Amino acid sequence: MTKTPLATALTAATVRARVSVTLTRANNAQAELVTFEGLPDPGEHIAVLVPPQEIPHAETPLVRVHSECMTGDIFGSARCDCGPQLDEALTRLAVEGGVLLYLRQEGRGIGLYNKLDTYVLQDRGKDTFEANRLIGRGEDERNYAVAAAMLHVLGLNRIRLLTNNPEKARQLQEHGITLSSIVATEVHLTAENARYLEAKAKLGGHNLTGADWRPA
Numbered sequence: 771m772t773k774t775p776l777a778t779a780l781t782a783a784t785v786r787a788r789v790s791v792t793l794t795r796a797n798n799a800q801a802e803l804v805t806f807e808g809l810p811d812p813g814e815h816i817a818v819l820v821p822p823q824e825i826p827h828a829e830t831p832l833v834r835v836h837s838e839c840m841t842g843d844i845f846g847s848a849r850c851d852c853g854p855q856l857d858e859a860l861t862r863l864a865v866e867g868g869v870l871l872y873l874r875q876e877g878r879g880i881g882l883y884n885k886l887d888t889y890v891l892q893d894r895g896k897d898t899f900e901a902n903r904l905i906g907r908g909e910d911e912r913n914y915a916v917a918a919a920m921l922h923v924l925g926l927n928r929i930r931l932l933t934n935n936p937e938k939a940r941q942l943q944e945h946g947i948t949l950s951s952i953v954a955t956e957v958h959l960t961a962e963n964a965r966y967l968e969a970k971a972k973l974g975g976h977n978l979t980g981a982d983w984r985p986a
């Protein structure tokens with residue numbers, strides 16, 4: 771059977787290296803960082819494999835697909851909920867084990883400088899989606915084929931996905947990943963990120979109920 775270009779791209783990837791690290795942000799879990807060759811886009815995406823520390827390994831692994839946010843993940847910027855979501859995922863993975871895919875998709879795929887340009891527009895009253903359009907970019911340019919490719923290489927074709935984002939769930943399923951369930955991330959609401967979260971729920975269709983869910 772002739773493979774479609776997408777199927778070929780998803781299966782052409784291989785593991786490049788596996789490196790052990792102690793994760794101080796995940797209760798000192800002895801995790802493994804995995805790098806890849808032949809992914810469908812050139813970003814330096816990594817997988818973080820975290821062993822369970824408190825409960826036996828689940829049959830279906832918990833997976834967090836996290837998009838890079840330098841401002842939130844590294845500096846703890848309170849404009850968005852990315853930092854608390856990353857901490858939540860790492861804490862949870864340290865308890866029950868699982869995998870975090872760290873995707874180099876800064877600014878929903880538009881890059882750091884462009885994201886900071888949209889912050890200027892947001893400070894003048896535009897929401898996150900509109901601000902992207904105003905600088906001539908898509909509202910959300912992320913494509914999760916790369917995440918599916920990483921999961922295929924790791925042999926994780928059936929997962930429990932930790933997300934509130936329906937598009938992430940939809941695309942992973944489209945690329946052959948079975949979601950046995952979708953586990954909600956907590957709603958990390960603060961006065962400072964309220965407008966950001968409101969836009970995600972209203973315009974991005976994110977589930978902000980705090981309850982586990984299925985895509986419509």
Ligand SMILES: Nc1nc2c(ncn2[C@@H]2O[C@H](COP(=O)(O)OP(=O)(O)OP(=O)(O)O)[C@@H](O)[C@H]2O)c(=O)[nH]1
Nearest residue numbers: 837838839850875876877878885888898933934935
């Ligand atoms: N363009 C743009 N990107 C942003 C902004 N704030 C955060 N981001 C990026 O948004 C991405 C995170 O996406 P979110 O929509 O917050 O969450 P998600 O990953 O889609 O959904 P969850 O799985 O539920 O967390 C990261 O790449 C951030 O860099 C913003 O104001 N503008």
Ligand SMILES: [Zn+2]
Nearest residue numbers: 839842850852
């Ligand atoms: Zn963020």
